[in-house]
Amino acid sequence: xxxxxxxxxxxxxxxxxxxxxxxxxxxxxxxxxxxxxxxxxxxxxxxxxxxxxxxxxxxxxxxxxxxxxxxxxxxxxxxxxxxxxxxxxxxxxxxxxxxxxxxxxxxxxxxxxxxxxxxxxxxxxxxxxxxxxxxxxxxxxxxxxxxxxxxxxxxxxxxxxxxxxxxxxxxxxxxxxxxxxxxxxxxxxxxxxxxxxxxxxxxxxxxxxxxxxxxxxxxxxxxxxxxxxxxxxxxxxxxxxxxxxxxxxxxxxxxxxxxxxxxxxxxxxxxxxxxxxxxxxxxxxxxxxxxxxxxxxxxxxxxxxxxxxxxxxxxxxxxxxxxxxxxxxxxxxxxxxxxxxxxxxxxxxxxxxxxxxxxxxxxxxxxxxxxxxxxxxxxx
Amino acid sequence: xxxxxxxxxxxxxxxxxxxxxxxxxxxxxxxxxxxxxxxxxxxxxxxxxxxxxxxxxxxxxxxxxxxxxxxxxxxxxxxxxxxxxxxxxxxxxxxxxxxxxxxxxxxxxxxxxxxxxxxxxxxxxxxxxxxxxxxxxxxxxxxxxxxxxxxxxxxxxxxxxxxxxxxxxxxxxxxxxxxxxxxxxxxxxxxxxxxxxxxxxxxxxxxxxxxxxxxxxxxxxxxxxxxxxxxxxxxxxxxxxxxxxxxxxxxxxxxxxxxxxxxxxxxxxxxxxxxxxxxxxxxxxxxxxxxxxxxxxxxxxxx
Ligand SMILES: Nc1ncnc2c1ncn2[C@@H]1O[C@H](COP(=O)(O)OP(=O)(O)O)[C@@H](O)[C@H]1O
Ligand SMILES: [Mg+2]
Numbered sequence: 252x253x254x255x256x257x258x259x260x261x262x263x264x265x266x267x268x269x270x271x272x273x274x275x276x277x278x279x280x281x282x283x284x285x286x287x288x289x290x291x292x293x294x295x296x297x298x299x300x301x302x303x304x305x306x307x308x309x310x311x312x313x314x315x316x317x318x319x320x321x322x323x324x325x326x327x328x329x330x331x332x333x334x335x336x337x338x339x340x341x342x343x344x345x346x347x348x349x350x351x352x353x354x355x356x357x358x359x360x361x362x363x364x365x366x367x368x369x370x371x372x373x374x375x376x377x378x379x380x381x382x383x384x385x386x387x388x389x390x391x392x393x394x395x396x397x398x399x400x401x402x403x404x405x406x407x408x409x410x411x412x413x414x415x416x417x418x419x420x421x422x423x424x425x426x427x428x429x430x431x432x433x434x435x436x437x438x439x440x441x442x443x444x445x446x447x448x449x450x451x452x453x454x455x456x457x458x459x460x461x462x463x464x465x466x467x468x469x470x471x472x473x474x475x476x477x478x479x480x481x482x483x484x485x486x487x488x489x490x491x492x493x494x495x496x497x498x499x500x501x502x503x504x505x506x507x508x509x510x511x512x513x514x515x516x517x518x519x520x521x522x523x524x525x526x527x528x529x530x531x532x533x534x535x536x537x538x539x540x541x542x543x544x545x546x547x548x549x550x551x552x553x554x555x556x557x558x559x560x561x562x563x564x565x566x567x568x569x570x571x572x573x574x575x576x577x578x579x580x581x582x583x584x585x586x587x588x589x590x591x592x593x594x595x596x597x598x599x600x601x602x603x604x605x606x607x608x609x610x611x612x613x614x615x616x617x618x619x620x621x622x623x624x625x626x627x628x629x630x631x
Numbered sequence: 632x633x634x635x636x637x638x639x640x641x642x643x644x645x646x647x648x649x650x651x652x653x654x655x656x657x658x659x660x661x662x663x664x665x666x667x668x669x670x671x672x673x674x675x676x677x678x679x680x681x682x683x684x685x686x687x688x689x690x691x692x693x694x695x696x697x698x699x700x701x702x703x704x705x706x707x708x709x710x711x712x713x714x715x716x717x718x719x720x721x722x723x724x725x726x727x728x729x730x731x732x733x734x735x736x737x738x739x740x741x742x743x744x745x746x747x748x749x750x751x752x753x754x755x756x757x758x759x760x761x762x763x764x765x766x767x768x769x770x771x772x773x774x775x776x777x778x779x780x781x782x783x784x785x786x787x788x789x790x791x792x793x794x795x796x797x798x799x800x801x802x803x804x805x806x807x808x809x810x811x812x813x814x815x816x817x818x819x820x821x822x823x824x825x826x827x828x829x830x831x832x833x834x835x836x837x838x839x840x841x842x843x844x845x846x847x848x849x850x851x852x853x854x855x856x857x858x859x860x861x862x863x864x865x866x867x868x869x870x871x872x873x874x875x876x877x878x879x880x881x882x883x884x885x886x887x888x889x890x891x892x893x894x895x896x897x898x899x900x901x902x903x904x905x906x907x908x909x910x911x912x913x914x915x916x917x918x919x920x921x922x923x924x925x926x927x928x929x930x931x932x933x934x
Binding site: 254258358360366368631 | 645685686706718721729732734
């Protein structure tokens, strides 16, 4: 414990000796202040502590959408763009040299000759390095918590769930950074390789999302067109029973024809994509799912009956109407889009914690295992 | 009890450098033991094996009575690595506190020991300055202070006088003698031979990963003790026959018993030969060292 504390104090001194650490803290504070400057009054939204005023009928003090917008800004922009992007890059830059410095010849001998096992030393060092990222996120979240409480009167402790989520997200990348850092003893190399790894993750995840979207969409298409064939055929039968010469008959026959063509086309496209879908899903299953990890926050924070800024960004304006609308014609492009979006959202939200976190942590554990094994066996 | 007792230490680095070959070494309690050898002989390798910094290919023996590699034993050992580097963002005092804590020294002890060690090593006034501003000699002294933070029974110093000026070296030598008085064993590596001679109770000479000689300096140089007699004018025939070595107007007799040379001096005097000087000569550590190195060709490990 005394040794862990010594490593903790050392990590604090190392980070606080770096200017970048304080720059990050400063920008974090600015972001919180900017967020806090958004307020709601009876006429609408005020920005910059009242410097600008946006008049709005729907979004004003007391409206249920104000809550959705305010929390949505946090879970969609502050978390997804600030915490999971900019702050993560800054944190990686300031922590990438911790392990290379640690194993630098001349300093590692001093540490490793102390009465502490190598594995314990390695893990402790890893944990204390992460703790500082956790600390930064924690302070940030506390600021957000205060803002949300003061502005819309909701003291929502779930905001703090961003701490473990962002820390876990960061740790996937940091594990890789540590492995490369102790192998190459170079912070810059570690940073670069981690960046490449991150891009790789991003492209696999994006491919998965895109493929998943198309596959879902084609499935919806096939279903809806086939339904269309059935309902139109029924309609046709009823009309034919009354009169064989009804003017609607050729029109309906033509429609059935089109449905059939469209359905075949969708089936062909699906057949083309299907062989890719499974392998990409498998590759993703083995890799850390950082986008989905961050997505957990949205899952936990969004109010199912409220205003969902994420859905609006996806072009689903129904969220504004607040309730499900019965589709007039389920085969139109818009209706099919909406159904596909609904299914995709449902799909991602129903992915288990084990899938999102468990497999990601398994990957991280594997990378850390390699790093600690190397560290334990190495002749320094 | 022996502070260090090692038998048959072997080390082959990856890349096939055979750095240590069946090295055996004994360091007694309360003595200063010096390990000598040219660069690349394997001195640091041996020390790193003792300190668990590297893994030996083969090792048996004890450290303070415990088997080598026992973590707990490290609590009572102080270690100054070669070319050590302290974190630049720490001050002298923070360095001592940090490494003291890693050695499981309690907080109170750390505070009192840090300030007493800083003044003992002549670093008072620098305790709150960042180590980045220290000179090489000061860093070395801070390194020794760091090695003493856990009040060790055994101190292992790899090139302790590296980069230290002559005054500082003398101070370190005096400090080592004091530490011996306090009952600690000291094991040190150095290439500064004259220093070892002044302070070490026993030495070992290592060349190309092998220990070629080990013992007190006296016992290692006993074979080379001799008397050198210089006369004015030529040396008589009978003396040349007796002598072990002759040069123009001096001759040498091996041995370190002064009574043995008295008859010779008497005879020279009786023959009215003027004796300029009679000098007891003994090989110093440097000669001994050069002899050991010469016997095994150029320095460096056998690859
Ligand atoms: N990590 C290492 N990997 C491979 N060879 C090494 C390593 N460290 C030292 N050596 C080699 O082992 C030999 C002994 O080195 P060292 O113990 O540092 O010698 P000394 O301290 O006596 O100068 C040298 O030939 C050196 O090149
Ligand atoms: Mg050396």
